Each structure stands twice: as structure tokens, then as C-alpha cells.
Amino acid sequence: MFNLFWADESGFPAGDRGALYGDGLFETIRMHGDRGVLLSRHLDRMVRDAGRLGIPIALTDLRKVCTAATGRYLDRFSKKDNDRGWVLKLTLTRGEGGRGYQPGSGIRPNLMVSAGPMPALPASSGVIADFSRIPLTVNPLLTGIKSLNRLEQVMAAREIEGEVYEVIMADSAGNLVEGTRTNLLLKVADGWVTPPLKSLAVAGIMRQWMLERLRARGETVFERSVSIADVMGSHCQGLFFLNSVVGAVPVRRLAGQDLPVDDGVATIFNPLELLE
């Protein structure tokens, strides 16, 4: 089991390893009423990636927490007169104890549960984006884990201002990998392209769902590196930001250059059909 903390009544212990070393991971889940969009995928990812970090957590316990969180936060953050929903956040840390970086044995994890209102959704006509000056570095043993080590994304997000909705981060080879809070999906003549799992800081729930949905429709999806030329060149038929709270967001302008907008994929995602 774990120690449960509710963000509206308690903070993190001073010795929490998540707070001290980023020793943990988190999930942000779009809720509508008492149900979550792709809830199982979020909780499965947390259990799986916690296991990769050596943090023990049971799926059944996480499910119980989601139910309790709904009872606690639903009325506060979800308006009855709209279906915009609310956002549930689970932050799981290794807990307290150990000697510096080295965790003690038998540590009990800490789970912080917080919630908030749905953010404003971007216009379906598309958003403005830019390239980040912060390179993305991904440890090959920690790929895809939505860990609490997000300083690179914070530094990149500090570049977002004015009309810019998101910035795209590249790896040391110059390949475009992901946004600060989004994965990338590119439409090309013979299908779709998205950077491969092994390159990703965060392996997004929406990315995986979208790839499965596209393939189920018989479309071809290539998981390969994406260069600036792939996106800015004439063979790009559309670029999308993928995020499990906002869905698929078309990019209409990138680094001052207009991109073709195809909103076909944006409408594939209907959150109300994906509630669990």
C-alpha cells in the first residue's frame, strides 16, 4: 500500500523523495463526472512505469483512489451546466527514507491526489507553435516515463509566450521529438509519422491511442525520426500535438511559417466516447 495525501489538506513530507530528487512519476487524467477519459490506460501506465522505477503500486488501489477523488473533487471542479469536465492528477513518489539518493528498503510510496478545472481547449482552427531552444535529453533506460524529472520541459515551457501554444523540443541530433506537454503526429502523403517510443521523454496515452485508431482504420503509421525538413517541407500535410486532456491539436503556424491544416484527425478524438 501507500500513504495517501490530498492536495487540498496536506503537502508533501519534507523528506519525500519525489520532492527531493524527482523520485516518482505522475498522471494527469481528463474526467467527466465520475468517469475518466482512457482511465485504464493512464492507471496501467502508472503501474507499469512505477514498476520500472522499482516503486510498488497495485492497480486496484489506484482505482479506489480515483473513486474517492471523484467524491472529493467532482463538485468543486466540474460545473453541472457544462460537460467540460475536470482534471485529476496523481503524483506517486517512492516515499521517504534512505541515505541520500539510495532508497531504504521497504519504503512505503506516497500518493498525492489533486484536481483542477479543465483548461481552455485550443481553437479547432489550429494553434501557433515554435521551436524550443532547450534540447531534449532522454535516458535510454527511462524512456517514456512521465517522471517528476521535468526540468527540461519547465525550461522549454518558459519560452512559451504570447500567441504561442506549444514549443517543440529536438534531440542532440536535431530530430524533433515532442512538445513540452504533447507528442507529435505528422501527416504525409502515404500515411502518418510519429517519433519512435525509444526517443520519447513521455510516451503519451493519446499518442498510443491515436496510433491504434489510425491503424484500425487501415492507415499506415511510421514510427521514425522526424526532421525539421519533414515538418516544414512541402510533403507535410499537417502537424498535430497529441495530449490526453486536449486531444489532437492541429498546428497552423510553426516558427512563422504557415502549415496546411487538416482537422480530420482532430475529430477522431471524442472524449465522451472514451469514458471509463
Next chain:
Amino acid sequence: MFNLFWADESGFPAGDRGALYGDGLFETIRMHGDRGVLLSRHLDRMVRDAGRLGIPIALTDLRKVCTAATGRYLDRFSKKDNDRGWVLKLTLTRGEGGRGYQPGSGIRPNLMVSAGPMPALPASSGVIADFSRIPLTVNPLLTGIKSLNRLEQVMAAREIEGEVYEVIMADSAGNLVEGTRTNLLLKVADGWVTPPLKSLAVAGIMRQWMLERLRARGETVFERSVSIADVMGSHCQGLFFLNSVVGAVPVRRLAGQDLPVDDGVATIFNPLELLE
């Protein structure tokens, strides 16, 4: 200014960006009585690297906190009948607020102040070490910053067990860069070798002090990449772990192979001479 938190009476706020995203940095300082070993260097590094992250903090305010921390923690963690001292830890985060990774403007930083007893010092005859299986990745814009993004070091520290004191992490090219909590210093025939600043996850206070001290003695120090062959080959005359709390620790056995032990450098560091 900043919000001040004492670890013996308060935790981190639930919305603290350090706890949520590793958005902050820390210093661990060896104290003897009311003075700190190389205290100015620690505080200068925190101010400088906080500035690199865009977290405003004034040196004079940090100094006042150290004085207050001594009054609060000295009697609890420092025994009067020995000079082993105690350890002061400052954890500075960007504070609370913003939209996800993106910080709000005018955020007030949070400073958590904690303390503990001195750890046991390793035997002067040297320690046993091993190679880590966790590769080290360092963002070129965040090199050297003792940030709260330490998940790689935590994962590597989980490999330390039994008689092993420390494990050495290598970069993607296989160069040996640093231990989980130490920098590396190698003695060779024509001087000393240590990995260059641009490769380091943490630019240690002890590393910098030791390089200056060696150069002041007229010795040659090379800041260049260190390969496994450099350390395990016959031209290695000694390998040391550098850490500002424990000093220079000779490695007598690495990955099952005996290394020559030269304790000359270990005795250069006398903490009682470096109190401020």
C-alpha cells in the same frame, strides 16, 4: 525573497514546483559548529545556478538562513564531544503556481532547510566501487546544476549494495563521467585527469577546490574525457571520488580489479581548515 520552510516543522506545499517537476536545486554543506566547509562556494553555486534556472535568490538572504539554521539544528545534530560535525541541506524550488510546466510570473521561491548528522566517513585505506548500468544523460544547457532532477542517480544508487561504496556512471559514448554523489579524479604519470565541466551532471564544490589546490601546488590537471581503459589500465596511479562532505576518497577496488592506492591527495583536504 522566498518562503522559508523548516523540515522539522513543515513539508513542501502540495503545489510546490520542486515536488511536482523537480523545478529547483539543492546544496548539502558539511558544518562544524556554526561554520561551514567551503560555505561561500556552496552558496555562490546555489545563487549562480538558480539564476541559470530563472529562480531569483540573494546571497545575503541565504547567509541569514544558514545562521538561523545553525541556531536551530546545531545542538540536535552535532555532538559536543567530537568534531565530526553535521550536515546542512538547502533545497530551493521555483515555488508554487503557473500552468503545468509553465511557471507563473512573479512566483516566490520556496526554501526548505533541513539538517542531519555527519555520515560515517569511509576508511582512508580506500573503498570498493563498481560500474553502474544506468547511463548518465546531461542536458547541455543544464550541465553541472545540482537540480532536483536526480532520478538517474537514484536508479544508479539502487545498484549500490554490500561492500560497494559508490558506482560510476558513463555517458552514451562510454566515457566515465561521475559517481552518483561524487566527481572523479584520476592520477596518471604526468598529472591528474578529471572529466570536463560540460560533461558533468553535477559540478562539485570539492572537484573545483581540489583542481585549484593541485594547480597551486604546480601539478598539471587535465580536464578531458576518461575511458574505462584510463582507469583500469596500467597507467592509472590512483582513482578518487570527490565529495564536499567526505573529501577525496581513494578507490582500492573497481569492478573486481585492484587499483593502486595513493592517499596523498586524500590528505590535502582538511575540513577544519576550510571553515567559514
